[in-house]
Amino acid sequence: MPKAPLPKDVGPYDGDYAIARKDGVGYVTVRVMPAKAVQAKEADRDPCHVGNVTPPVLKCTNEKVPGGVLSIWLTPAQKLTQPSYYGAELQARLLRKDGSLLSVRDWTGFLGQGSQGPVLKTFPLTRAQLRELALKPQLLP
Numbered sequence: 401m402p403k404a405p406l407p408k409d410v411g412p413y414d415g416d417y418a419i420a421r422k423d424g425v426g427y428v429t430v431r432v433m434p435a436k437a438v439q440a441k442e443a444d445r446d447p448c449h450v451g452n453v454t455p456p457v458l459k460c461t462n463e464k465v466p467g468g469v470l471s472i473w474l475t476p477a478q479k480l481t482q483p484s485y486y487g488a489e490l491q492a493r494l495l496r497k498d499g500s501l502l503s504v505r506d507w508t509g510f511l512g513q514g515s516q517g518p519v520l521k522t523f524p525l526t527r528a529q530l531r532e533l534a535l536k537p538q539l540l541p
Contacts, residue, residue, distance in 0.1 A: 410434055413539050424518035426509045430539055436497030443501055447471045477486040485511040487519035492534035504534045
């Protein structure tokens with residue numbers, strides 16, 4: 401099965417960060433997408449108004465902040481194929497006025513091939529910490 405290529409790093413902290421605790425391993429993923437890529441992927445759509453999608457978007461908020469619109473939402477845990485399992489995740493997305501996008505994914509982990517441990521019982525970051533991280537200018541190019 402071919403693997404999709406990893407996105408090209410744009411931001412200085414783009415990458416996946418494992419968060420290990422006594423009860424398991426979760427992850428924080430940071431990605432910046434340039435305006436051209438956002439337009440090509442139609443990634444500028446409001447995540448709070450995506451309709452009926454799987455997995456569902458829950459507890460979604462949009463907030464106007466200096467420089468753009470910050471959206472934060474919850475995606476519940478999901479079983480994909482046995483024995484794969486993806487834990488719940490919080491996502492933050494800052495759609496910037498220049499059309500670029502900063503995405504921060506805060507998830508409890510996964511089980512299956514490549515898993516580094518059990519799924520965390522709680523998110524690596526709280527919703528407030530995720531918001532604070534997504535607003536850090538240091539994450540932007």
